[in-house]
Amino acid sequence: MKLQDARKDHYRKLAHEQGFRSRAAYKLKELNQSYRIIGPGFGVLDLGCAPGGWTQMAVKLTGNQGKVMGIDLSYVEEIPGAYLIRENIEDEHVIDEIMSYFGRKINAVICDLSPKVSGNWSVDHAKQISLNYDCVKIMDKVLSNKGNAVFKVFDGEYSKEFTDYVKKKFARINLTKPKASRKQSSELYCVCLGFIG
Ligand SMILES: C[S@@+](CC[C@H](N)C(=O)[O-])C[C@H]1O[C@@H](n2cnc3c(N)ncnc32)[C@H](O)[C@@H]1O
Numbered sequence: 001m002k003l004q005d006a007r008k009d010h011y012r013k014l015a016h017e018q019g020f021r022s023r024a025a026y027k028l029k030e031l032n033q034s035y036r037i038i039g040p041g042f043g044v045l046d047l048g049c050a051p052g053g054w055t056q057m058a059v060k061l062t063g064n065q066g067k068v069m070g071i072d073l074s075y076v077e078e079i080p081g082a083y084l085i086r087e088n089i090e091d092e093h094v095i096d097e098i099m100s101y102f103g104r105k106i107n108a109v110i111c112d113l114s115p116k117v118s119g120n121w122s123v124d125h126a127k128q129i130s131l132n133y134d135c136v137k138i139m140d141k142v143l144s145n146k147g148n149a150v151f152k153v154f155d156g157e158y159s160k161e162f163t164d165y166v167k168k169k170f171a172r173i174n175l176t177k178p179k180a181s182r183k184q185s186s187e188l189y190c191v192c193l194g195f196i197g
Pocket of ligand 1 (some may be wrong): 018021022023024026040047048049050051052053054055071072073088089090112114115153175
């Protein structure tokens with residue numbers, strides 16, 4: 001077995017054993033260990049949350065004083081400690097639903113969005129980046145000063161433009177690839193700390 005396959009298998013097994021719905025949960029765990037995006041008591045918004053691995057991890061990281069909301073186009077089975085809605089994040093009215101749930105600005109926005117892939121790389125890349133701009137629109141309205149964010153980025157033609165755009169809004173950003181992310185996938189994670197608006 002190749003090292004990469006073994007690693008993939010390792011995270012899948014771990015997710016199964018520890019009751020996480022996706023191996024993706026370990027990407028968030030690892031990012032959080034390095035950057036402390038989420039802490040106890042945080043209000044966290046998870047955009048593109050199905051099947052729910054990141055939401056489950058966010059509930060764990062925020063503890064019982066935290067508040068976690070997840071949004072996805074797909075149905076997500078209930079997660080104790082999280083509020084889930086089935087919506088398109090491109091629809092502007094989701095902001096009202098977010099604000100009415102939290103009732104205040106929040107501490108972290110986490111985005112792991114992927115469009116339904118068409119197989120045409122340029123199209124899929126452009127769509128994924130466009131979804132990230134929609135997330136930023138939401139984030140601008142709901143994230144509190146000094147809050148944190150993370151965006152999955154399909155690395156390609158438009159990714160630098162996107163990261164340059166978010167860079168201006170934060171004290172610090174970092175582009176990284178967690179071990180739990182498959183080496184052959186083009187995804188990177190843009191970790192953004194200290195929102196300045
Ligand atoms: C890679 S999955 C997220 C995995 C998740 N972080 C986890 O840990 O289980 C990407 C998700 O983005 C969602 N998505 C794509 N476009 C969306 C949109 N416009 N609005 C809401 N969700 C969207 C997809 O339905 C899909 O479930």
